[in-house]
């Protein structure tokens with residue numbers, strides 16, 4: 001699995017099927033990718049809603065690769 005930290009933005013996760021649990025709620029998403037908030041400002045956590053642009057979030061780009069999955 002690879003997580004991409006977009007410059008001044010969210011974390012992009014590539015996949016095909018995601019199982020998301022937030023509190024008691026669980027859902028399965030059939031999508032090629034999801035964008036996770038890392039600025040803390042999204043009202044749709046754990047997903048990015050674009051608020052990072054409005055609040056001027058700044059962070060460098062990067063990559064995290066999970067080995068052995």
Ligand code: FES
Pocket residue numbers: 009010011036037038039040041042047048049050051052053
């Ligand atoms: S990273 Fe986009 S709303 Fe937080």
